[in-house]
Structures are given as C-alpha cells and as structure tokens.
Amino acid sequence: MGRSPCCEKAHTNRGAWTKEEDQLLIAYIKAHGEGCWRSLPRAAGLLRCGKSCRLRWINYLRPDLKRGNFTEEEDELIIKLHGLLGNKWSVIAGQLPGRTDNEIKNYWNTHIKRKLVGRGIDPQTHLPVHGGAATPGKALKPPSSATSPAEKERCPDLNLDLSMSLSFSSPTPSEVFAAADPAADATSSPTSAVPPRHARAICLCYHLGLQSSETCSCQENPSHHVLRYYRPLEEGQHTH
DNA sequence: AAGCAAGGCAACCGCTTTGCA
DNA sequence: ATGCAAAGCGGTTGCCTTGCT
Numbered sequence A: 001m002g003r004s005p006c007c008e009k010a011h012t013n014r015g016a017w018t019k020e021e022d023q024l025l026i027a028y029i030k031a032h033g034e035g036c037w038r039s040l041p042r043a044a045g046l047l048r049c050g051k052s053c054r055l056r057w058i059n060y061l062r063p064d065l066k067r068g069n070f071t072e073e074e075d076e077l078i079i080k081l082h083g084l085l086g087n088k089w090s091v092i093a094g095q096l097p098g099r100t101d102n103e104i105k106n107y108w109n110t111h112i113k114r115k116l117v118g119r120g121i122d123p124q125t126h127l128p129v130h131g132g133a134a135t136p137g138k139a140l141k142p143p144s145s146a147t148s149p150a151e152k153e154r155c156p157d158l159n160l161d162l163s164m165s166l167s168f169s170s171p172t173p174s175e176v177f178a179a180a181d182p183a184a185d186a187t188s189s190p191t192s193a194v195p196p197r198h199a200r201a202i203c204l205c206y207h208l209g210l211q212s213s214e215t216c217s218c219q220e221n222p223s224h225h226v227l228r229y230y231r232p233l234e235e236g237q238h239t240h
Numbered sequence B: 001a002a003g004c005a006a007g008g009c010a011a012c013c014g015c016t017t018t019g020c021a
Numbered sequence C: 001a002t003g004c005a006a007a008g009c010g011g012t013t014g015c016c017t018t019g020c021t
Helices: A019-032 A040-044 A050-061 A072-085 A089-094 A101-118 A149-153 A173-180 A198-207 A223-230
Strands: none
Touching: A019 A040, A019 A050, A040 A050, A050 A101, A072 A089, A072 A101, A089 A101
C-alpha cells in the first residue's frame, strides 16, 4: 500500500501561477497565517495542491523576500557555506536573510559553479581542479589528519581556516560559522526559528573531519547541536 | 527576420524527516 | 514502539527569455 497522493491531480491546476491565484493565496495567508498546507488550497479557493501553494508562498510571495541580484558578499558567503555544508540549501538559505533555498540552489547552479570553475576550483570539492585532486560528485571530504598549511594554501577560494573547520578537534559551531562570516553574530539567532531537520546538517558540519552525524557518539537528539550553534554553551552543558 | 542554443528560474517530483496518535 | 499524515528538502524538469548565427 503506497502513500496517498498529496492532492487529486485531476482537479488541480499545474504550471505557472496566475496573478489571481497569487492574490488568493496572499489574501488567505494574510488573514489566516501559514497553517495546514494540505487544507489551505480548498479553504483559499485555489485549485492547487498544498505542496504547490507552500512552494509558491515560500519561494515567491513571502513579503520578506529580498529579490534582485546577489551581492558579492552574498556570493562569497554562499561559497563558504557550501564548502562547509555541501548542498544543504535550506541551511545555507538560513544564513542569507530574504533568500530562499530554491533561489540559492538555482543561483549556485547557474552562476557560482561557473565562477568557481573559472577560478580553477571544483564546485563540489572546493579544491583546485588541476592535479586530479577533485573528486566529482563528492561532498567536501575532510582529510583524516590535520590540514597542513600547504593544504590551506591549495584552497584560496574558500576563505576559511580549513585547518580549523576540517580537522578541528573541537571547535564550536559558532566558531565554524564565525569563520564563514566573521560579521555574523552566531549567538543572536533565535533557536526556535531553526527547523529541527537542520540539526543534522549543523551536526554534520560540526562533526566534519571527525565523524558523521550518523555515527555521532552523542545520544541526545541532534537538535542540541543547533542549540550549540545558535546559543553559546553554558557551563556544564554537553560537549564533545 | 528566422532558427537555434544556452541561460535562467519557477515549479514539480519523489524521497526523507518530523510530529502525533 | 509503531504507523501514518503532513511538512520539508534536494534534484530535476520544462518553459520562457536572450543572444548568436
């Protein structure tokens, strides 16, 4: 027995959204907020599936979206975060206010990839393409031993102290992200705003070079890693 | 002006994760 | 502990626009 479809495809519109549909969705969410996406279309008078409504709202209609071209600073931040996190678009988007994961993903695939290739950097590994060091399709793989200064030198584009982020013995997540964006205050973001599923990515980042999130020896819910990132550790709290 | 290719991006698909009974 | 529904996510597709020949 398979999963029931999210919507009755025969009775839903597909393809590009019309202005009228946009207005219906905006008006409904303004009046009722983001509630149950599955029941929203019917309640709002839309012939769309809930998934489609959610996507349209998050990626296009949300009032806090920035739109417009990415700045050079945003470019560099995306590159740095991608070097740390890989294709965790939603986590990366979380560090760029007003930008969506879909937008960043598209921007990465159409602009930044090319930019990195132009610099002689493999977009997947963030390592120079010459010399066969790059391994297509693999996420940034930390070395098993401490990253040498020479290794750091090989990755000028990723303006991070890789010896810290990849071979650290125990940096805090805020240190990792401070390295990615020294201007950011990693302690100021509200923990409640972090979707729980981001925890794994943060955990993964936190454990880069040591162990994967799957083999983390910590028995706590991974969300504590998010707490560690978004809020400084207090005395006596769990540490690795 | 027409045809074609490439680029850009909105939207969809299918799988995973989460929350709850 | 388990199963299911809902939400979230990343990869992919497809259409529209732009630039080139």
